[in-house]
Amino acid sequence: MTALPEGWTDFGVAAAGATAALAGLLIVAISVNVSEIIASKSAVHGARATIASLVLAIAVSLLMLPAPQTLLGLGIATIVLGLIASAIQISAIRAQWVAGEAGLTAGPRIAILALAAGQHLPFLVGGILLLVGVDAGLWWLVAGVVMVVVASLVDAWVLLIEVRR
Template sequence: MIEGITMGWSEFAVASAGAAGALAGLLIVAISVNIKEIIAEAVLPVRAGATVASVVAILIGSLLVLLPAQPAPVLGLELLAVVLSCAAFQLRASRALLRHGEHGPRGSLPAKIVLTLAQLVPFLLGALLVCVGQPSGMYWVAAGFLIMFVVAIVNAWVLMVEILR
């Protein structure tokens, strides 16, 4: 049963869900306040969408961890579906970055693409480990959430402040 894998993770999941909900609200406000500037750029609309998708993935993933009495493979498959759905948005953002480039310091474009995609790796690995019943998978899921939070907060800053410079 899932209790063995998620035992002790409910408080982390509750905190993650709450933080993701708050960050999603902040992102929506940032996007709506600066919508003219965001739409004027070729890359920013898909980056904004990818950022929202990351936060929603954390929110949904956290809520799935809180569902009681699920077998580990079921939770793992659910988490896998969430991270793969999020990956579709990240791939679209990466393609837009490659196609249109982006202004910024030399060498920043490859770093942005790597960070956009690499942030999902721990979450993906964790979901796969949970699928096969490995309790260590939850640590990888948690690491993925934390990395995705950091990337989303940086992107929120860009959408709120840096876009106006």
């Protein structure tokens, strides 16, 4: 079994710290505006999906830390976690599309939902590549973490500011 290449634990430490800090911001945003969020089915589903995405990024990052971690082990764990987070995200996307967003035209709604849907794809592709022993799958995990961070920052803004409009 092929071990994780040297140096990737540093990425795991940095990514786990960054995504955990962002998860803390998200929890604060939810707690500050809990009544506004609960009043909107769309916001509840969005918050749940964002938490699932952050848990995916945190867990995959932390799984890079134990030595000796193998590409196979990381690949299997990434695929399982990615499928769980994707199922939660798909449920949220479906609920948000049905609920609609006041004031948003179809174009911005599609862009927001595409970002939400696309953020897990790099984890799944990366997991499959790692499963077959291709260490380039690690770069797909990096892309996944970056996409989750970007999407989660947008979601944190929405849950902190936009739900009050």
